[in-house]
Amino acid sequence: MGVLFFMISTSTSAQQLSLKPLSFIGIATNIGGAYHYNGGGFELAYQHDVWKGRVIGGLEYRMINWGNQVAINVGYNMPFWTKGPWRASVSAQAQIGWALFYQKSLAVWGIECLPEIEWHSNKAFFATLGFGIRYTNCPAYERYGFVTSAIDLPIKIGLGFYLNNKKREQ
Numbered sequence: 589m590g591v592l593f594f595m596i597s598t599s600t601s602a603q604q605l606s607l608k609p610l611s612f613i614g615i616a617t618n619i620g621g622a623y624h625y626n627g628g629g630f631e632l633a634y635q636h637d638v639w640k641g642r643v644i645g646g647l648e649y650r651m652i653n654w655g656n657q658v659a660i661n662v663g664y665n666m667p668f669w670t671k672g673p674w675r676a677s678v679s680a681q682a683q684i685g686w687a688l689f690y691q692k693s694l695a696v697w698g699i700e701c702l703p704e705i706e707w708h709s710n711k712a713f714f715a716t717l718g719f720g721i722r723y724t725n726c727p728a729y730e731r732y733g734f735v736t737s738a739i740d741l742p743i744k745i746g747l748g749f750y751l752n753n754k755k756r757e758q
Contacts, residue, residue, distance in 0.1 A: 606635070657685050685697070719743050
C-alpha cells in the first residue's frame with residue numbers, strides 16, 4: 589500500500605502518461621525460428637521518476653498468434669544518455685495477463701527489454717520510439733494449438749505528457 593501511495597504522490601517528482609501503438613515482428617516460436625508478423629496492439633503506460641530512472645506500470649492490449657490478449661506491465665526504465673530535449677534509455681518490463689481465447693481465457697506472461705529514444709518538448713509532452721526483444725508464453729494454449737511461446741521484436745512509437753508541472757529531471 590505504501591508503494592501505491594508513493595507512486596500516486598504528485599508533489600515529489602515528475603510523472604508521465606503515454607500511449608504507444610505496438611507492432612511485433614516474430615523471429616521464433618517454441619516450434620522453431622521463422623520471420624513472421626506477430627500482431628499489433630496498444631500500451632497505456634504510467635511512469636514515475638524514481639532514483640535515476642522511472643518505474644513503469646501500465647495496461648496493454650495485443651493481437652498475437654493465439655488471439656487477443658490483455659496484460660498488466662511493470663518495469664523500470666534507466667537512462668544512459670541525455671542531451672537537451674533528447675533522452676536515450678533502456679526499459680526492462682514483465683507482463684502478466686490473459687489470452688482472450690474464445691473457449692476459455694488463458695494465463696499469459698512475458699518479459700521484455702526495449703532500448704528507446706525520447707524527444708521532450710518545452711511544453712508538457714514527449715514523443716518516444718523503441719525497438720527491443722520480448723518473450724511471451726501461454727503454456728495452457730497447448731490444448732488448442734502448437735505455438736505456446738514466441739520471441740518477438742517489438743516496435744513502439746508513442747506520445748506522452750507530464751501529469752504535473754515537474755519537468756524531466758534526467
